Structures are given as C-alpha cells and as structure tokens.
Amino acid sequence: MRLPLILLCMLWITPAHANSESDGQSWTQLTAQGPMKDSPVRGYLEVQPRFGNDLSRLSQFILRPAVVVPVGSMFSIWGGYAWTPSFIPTYSKEQRSWEQLQANIPVGENTLISRSRFEQRYLGGQPTVGHRLRQLVRLQLPIGSGDWWAVAWDEVMFNLNTVGRAVKAGYDQNRIFLGANYKISPLFRVEAGYVFVHMERFIPADRLLHVLYLGLNQTF
Numbered sequence: 001m002r003l004p005l006i007l008l009c010m011l012w013i014t015p016a017h018a019n020s021e022s023d024g025q026s027w028t029q030l031t032a033q034g035p036m037k038d039s040p041v042r043g044y045l046e047v048q049p050r051f052g053n054d055l056s057r058l059s060q061f062i063l064r065p066a067v068v069v070p071v072g073s074m075f076s077i078w079g080g081y082a083w084t085p086s087f088i089p090t091y092s093k094e095q096r097s098w099e100q101l102q103a104n105i106p107v108g109e110n111t112l113i114s115r116s117r118f119e120q121r122y123l124g125g126q127p128t129v130g131h132r133l134r135q136l137v138r139l140q141l142p143i144g145s146g147d148w149w150a151v152a153w154d155e156v157m158f159n160l161n162t163v164g165r166a167v168k169a170g171y172d173q174n175r176i177f178l179g180a181n182y183k184i185s186p187l188f189r190v191e192a193g194y195v196f197v198h199m200e201r202f203i204p205a206d207r208l209l210h211v212l213y214l215g216l217n218q219t220f
Contacts, residue, residue, distance in 0.1 A: 021205050022207070029213070029216070034220030035220070043067060048061070076102045077102075078102065078117075083095055097120045098120070100117040113139075114136070116135055116136075117133070117134040117135075130161060132157055148183075151191065154177075156174050157172040188216075188219070192215070
C-alpha cells in the first residue's frame with residue numbers, strides 16, 4: 001500500500017526524543033476562498049479553533065486571511081496575516097505576516113501539492129521579530145469514482161533566528177497527516193484524519209501531539 005509506506009517515510013524524518021510530554025488535541029479548520037470582483041485574484045479566510053489538555057480546553061485560535069494570486073495553471077502566490085493567540089498553559093498573543101508559494105502538480109490521477117511559507121512572527125513581549133520557514137508536501141490519491149481522496153502530508157518548520165527565550169533558531173516542529181477528503185459538492189469538501197506533531201522544546205521537554213483533525217473547505 002502506498003499511503004502506509006509514505007507515512008513510514010514521514011515518521012523516519014521526525015526526530016525521536018526520549019524526554020517528551022504528550023497531549024491529545026482536536027483541530028477544526030474552516031476555510032473559504034473566492035474571487036475578488038472580476039479579478040483573477042482570490043480572497044482566502046481560515047478560522048481554526050484548537051482544543052488541548054486532552055480536548056478539555058481551548059488551546060489556540062487562528063484567524064488567517066490572505067490574498068491569492070494565480071500564476072499559470074499550477075502555481076499561486078499568497079500573502080496574508082494571522083492572529084494566533086494561545087491559551088495553554090497561560091494566555092500569550094502572537095501576530096504574523098506571511099508569504100507563500102504553492103504548486104499543484106498533477107501526477108497521473110494523483111495530485112502533489114508543495115507549499116513553501118515564510119512567516120514573520122510578532123510574539124507578545126519580545127522585541128525581535130521571529131522568522132520561520134514552513135515546507136509542506138501533500139499527496140492526494142483518488143479512491144473509486146473520485147469523490148473520495150486518500151490524503152497524506154508532511155510539514156516541517158524551521159526557525160531562522162532566535163527570539164529571546166521564546167524561540168530558538170533551527171528545527172521547530174514536524175506535522176504528519178493521514179486521512180481522507182470527500183467532495184460533498186463541486187464547491188464544498190470535508191477532510192478528516194489524524195495528525196502527529198513533534199515539537200522541539202527545551203524547557204521542560206519536547207511535545208508530542210496526537211490530533212483529531214476536521215476540515216471544512218468552501219469555494220465560491
């Protein structure tokens with residue numbers, strides 16, 4: 001089976017640490033995307049509440065609007081803003097500006113997506129802006145008639161600079177997803193699955209997250 005093999009490869013590139021703490025979480029991602037008047041430029045909006053402490057408390061909230069500019073048939077350039085407050089263990093605020101290059105590459109009946117995102121992170125109480133690079137590779141495989149897709153993706157994040165005691169330059173985290181996507185209508189899709197997250201942390205320990213993911217995607 002191709003997907004289990006892909007998942008094993010993803011797990012192989014995730015660093016293993018004996019000293020770690022784990023948490024069960026749920027992430028719900030709501031996205032909407034549509035044209036801006038008569039322009040080829042598209043607007044994008046993402047809302048994502050995340051619950052942690054074994055799903056008992058809101059741990060983080062993400063509001064992420066963006067503008068999407070298509071470049072040819074396969075590429076697009078994104079630019080946006082993100083408001084991402086965290087509530088566990090205590091409240092902390094963060095804002096981000098970000099830029100992204102995305103490629104949707106057909107491979108036979110499959111789709112390979114590459115997403116390179118560069119973030120400028122404005123962390124509450126820190127005088128320096130944090131810079132982070134995120135690289136995601138996603139593979140979609142059709143199942144049956146094409147309304148169902150098997151999905152696997154891996155996203156690796158690297159901090160490009162050190163920001164006080166909040167962020168250390170170097171590897172930050174890795175996220176691995178395995179799930180399915182279903183086309184309810186030509187303009188509406190639902191995706192569900194499991195995300196494994198390894199987060200490099202120095203005080204007190206690395207974090208391992210086991211996440212139940214649900215995504216609802218609307219296109220206008």
